[in-house]
Amino acid sequence: MAEYSIGVDLGGTNLRAAAIDAGGNILDKLSGTTALKAGRDAVLDDMIRSIRRLQAARGPEPLAGVGIGVPGFIEIEKGLIVGSNNLPEFDNFPVRDEIEKRLGTKVILENDANAAALGEKWMGAGREVNDLVMLTLGTGIGGGVICGGRVLHGFVGMAGELGHMTVVPNGNPCGCGNYGCLEKHASATAIVSMARLLSLGDNLSSEDVYKLAIAGDQRAKMIFRTMGTSLGIALATLINIFNYPLYLLSGGVLAAWDQFAPAMIAEIKLRSFTFRNTKTRIEKAMLGNEAGLYGAAALPFYS
Amino acid sequence: MAEYSIGVDLGGTNLRAAAIDAGGNILDKLSGTTALKAGRDAVLDDMIRSIRRLQAARGPEPLAGVGIGVPGFIEIEKGLIVGSNNLPEFDNFPVRDEIEKRLGTKVILENDANAAALGEKWMGAGREVNDLVMLTLGTGIGGGVICGGRVLHGFVGMAGELGHMTVVPNGNPCGCGNYGCLEKHASATAIVSMARLLSLGDNLSSEDVYKLAIAGDQRAKMIFRTMGTSLGIALATLINIFNYPLYLLSGGVLAAWDQFAPAMIAEIKLRSFTFRNTKTRIEKAMLGNEAGLYGAAALPFYS
Numbered sequence: 001m002a003e004y005s006i007g008v009d010l011g012g013t014n015l016r017a018a019a020i021d022a023g024g025n026i027l028d029k030l031s032g033t034t035a036l037k038a039g040r041d042a043v044l045d046d047m048i049r050s051i052r053r054l055q056a057a058r059g060p061e062p063l064a065g066v067g068i069g070v071p072g073f074i075e076i077e078k079g080l081i082v083g084s085n086n087l088p089e090f091d092n093f094p095v096r097d098e099i100e101k102r103l104g105t106k107v108i109l110e111n112d113a114n115a116a117a118l119g120e121k122w123m124g125a126g127r128e129v130n131d132l133v134m135l136t137l138g139t140g141i142g143g144g145v146i147c148g149g150r151v152l153h154g155f156v157g158m159a160g161e162l163g164h165m166t167v168v169p170n171g172n173p174c175g176c177g178n179y180g181c182l183e184k185h186a187s188a189t190a191i192v193s194m195a196r197l198l199s200l201g202d203n204l205s206s207e208d209v210y211k212l213a214i215a216g217d218q219r220a221k222m223i224f225r226t227m228g229t230s231l232g233i234a235l236a237t238l239i240n241i242f243n244y245p246l247y248l249l250s251g252g253v254l255a256a257w258d259q260f261a262p263a264m265i266a267e268i269k270l271r272s273f274t275f276r277n278t279k280t281r282i283e284k285a286m287l288g289n290e291a292g293l294y295g296a297a298a299l300p301f302y303s
Numbered sequence: 304m305a306e307y308s309i310g311v312d313l314g315g316t317n318l319r320a321a322a323i324d325a326g327g328n329i330l331d332k333l334s335g336t337t338a339l340k341a342g343r344d345a346v347l348d349d350m351i352r353s354i355r356r357l358q359a360a361r362g363p364e365p366l367a368g369v370g371i372g373v374p375g376f377i378e379i380e381k382g383l384i385v386g387s388n389n390l391p392e393f394d395n396f397p398v399r400d401e402i403e404k405r406l407g408t409k410v411i412l413e414n415d416a417n418a419a420a421l422g423e424k425w426m427g428a429g430r431e432v433n434d435l436v437m438l439t440l441g442t443g444i445g446g447g448v449i450c451g452g453r454v455l456h457g458f459v460g461m462a463g464e465l466g467h468m469t470v471v472p473n474g475n476p477c478g479c480g481n482y483g484c485l486e487k488h489a490s491a492t493a494i495v496s497m498a499r500l501l502s503l504g505d506n507l508s509s510e511d512v513y514k515l516a517i518a519g520d521q522r523a524k525m526i527f528r529t530m531g532t533s534l535g536i537a538l539a540t541l542i543n544i545f546n547y548p549l550y551l552l553s554g555g556v557l558a559a560w561d562q563f564a565p566a567m568i569a570e571i572k573l574r575s576f577t578f579r580n581t582k583t584r585i586e587k588a589m590l591g592n593e594a595g596l597y598g599a600a601a602l603p604f605y606s
Contacts, residue, residue, distance in 0.1 A: 073576065073577070073580070082580065083576065083580070131457070131458065143544075145544070147450060147455075148451075152450075152545070153546070154434070154545055154546020154547055154577075155434065155546060155547060155548040155581070156546055156577075156581045157546070158546040158577045158580075158581065159544065159545055159546035159547075160544065160546075161543040161544070161546075161576070161577060162543070162544060164543045164574075164575075164576065165540045165543060165544065166470075166536050166539060166540055166574055167469075167472070168472065169470070169471060169472075169536055176576040177573060177574070177576060177579070178539070178573060178574040178575070178576075179573075179574075233469050233472055236469060236481070237468045237469055237540065238544075240464040240465070240467045240468060241446075241448070241462065241463065241464070241465060241468065241541075241544065242455070242457055242462055243456070243457020243458060243459055243460070243461040243462035243463075243464075244457055244458060244462075245457075245458040270480060270481060270482075271467075271469055271480070271481040271482075272467075272481070273376065273386065273464070273467065273479040273480060273481075274376070274457075274459070274461045274464060276480070277376070277385065277386070277461075278458070278459045278461065
């Protein structure tokens with residue numbers, strides 16, 4: 001009778017949960033939408049219900065614990081979300097203790113991008129290394145640093161906020177208070193915003209901009225070059241800081257790799273002596289949307 | 304009979320060595336100039352002679368090992384210096400193995416700024432934390448990251464090159480190939496260069512510029528504001544990445560703290576949500592020039 005854990009990926013849009021064994025095999029999986037409009041209690045009830053259903057299906061097998069990945073800054077000792085744009089109702093609410101109390105099980109809270117990085121380390125593109133950095137390029141840009149096989153937390157739990165590295169000192173304003181954050185220059189949102197600035201269209205998605213680029217539109221190509229350059233500035237700095245063997249990119253924007261990667265790699269080569277002189281790898285993550293679920297489930301085993 | 308180690312700080316100008324016990328007490332110390340003009344072998348002979356003298360003075364006490372801090376990029380497994388502007392004759396020379404062979408003692412090679420950070424963690428301003436980042440503001444800017452009480456090395460040994468973080472994407476060119484490296488905008492050399500650009504004088508040292516600033520010269524004050532701003536951009540990014548409790552500044556430029564710190568702190572506040580929401584400390588290092596010597600001596604005990 002193998003030990004298993006339950007991972008929960010609580011996003012602003014989707015709520016997913018899975019029972020996964022210590023070997024990383026998904027035993028059971030549930031997904032639905034996050035009932036944000038129905039309020040915090042409804043979301044909590046949904047999470048509890050999902051976890052109980054997965055637990056019931058496993059019968060008497062021993063549950064190692066529950067890991068929950070959430071968007072936003074985390075205070076890890078207190079088990080709090082502090083400052084999440086996607087889950088404002090959870091701000092400063094003791095979500096870990098509340099779920100622990102209702103379930104009677106050990107619960108670990110983690111930032112979703114940190115969880116995704118841990119998932120890739122556990123069962124994805126980072127399996128064979130103990131140290132990696134991952135950037136998730138979506139609506140925003142999430143970051144996660146795996147150091148010695150574990151999530152780098154810092155002293156409060158806010159480490160790995162790589163989307164808020166400054167890449168353009170006088171660049172676009174960010175909700176975090178800064179100017180020129182990586183996520184305002186290299187996320188899907190940034191791509192859409194640049195498309196508007198170039199009068200490519202007001203209602204284009206980042207996928208639409210990508211389609212224009214592969215069809216040969218020079219302005220769309222320029223957007224991906226610009227975005228790749230910003231990403232390269234951030235990656236060069238990360239390589240100079242960490243000298244880790246592996247840097248992974250994930251998220252929806254990854255599909256545009258052929259359009260942004262040449263500018264990204266050129267920028268990294270220019271800006272990092274370490275990159276030019278070591279066998280540093282910049283690669284695509286493997287687990288897609290599942291990375292966060294794997295990582296959340298890995299938390300009871302690796303923290 | 305207490306165990307002791309020998310730390311060597313091999314700089315482009317000075318060669319210093321000390322015997323230090325496991326409790327961090329300096330038992331004996333030697334210093335001289337680095338005989339670079341006499342060639343690599345003369346420098347090696349000086350190092351060996353210094354180490355043997357310190358060892359002879361300790362008699363039969365057990366030597367834990369020898370740690371050597373050197374400027375430049377390090378390949379830690381091979382024990383090589385690769386790319387040092389200050390010690391070009393040592394490039395790709397197997398310095399660790401050579402000294403080990405001649406002494407018959409375990410030798411550990413480390414980047415000087417990493418060693419200084421470890422020294423401050425061991426016996427200086429970082430004693431009560433296990434995680435810290437240190438920037439040494441001198442002719443260039445060296446960086447060191449202490450993670451869980453040990454030096455962050457990365458997979459080759461080049462981690463912590465914080466002086467080469469990009470802070471001004473189209474800024475001043477750097478010998479490393481990048482533009483806008485922190486060390487080209489916030490080191491003593493950068494201060495002198497800005498003084499020239501502002502026609503303050505062609506032969507001023509950074510101390511002279513500081514004296515002008517405290518005497519009320521507005522251009523000199525502007526230089527320190529500019530330098531503080533660049534430093535703040537880098538520190539904000541480091542805080543967003545690591546969320547460590549302590550960031551230390553060291554080096555000759557530290558004496559100008561009152562002139563650059565206000566702009567530095569303002570910039571960090573602007574650019575780091577994490578700084579604004581946690582009790583992150585930005586402080587002066589304590590050990591001055593001795594940090595590297597302490598850190599080199601700490602290597603046999605903490606690596």
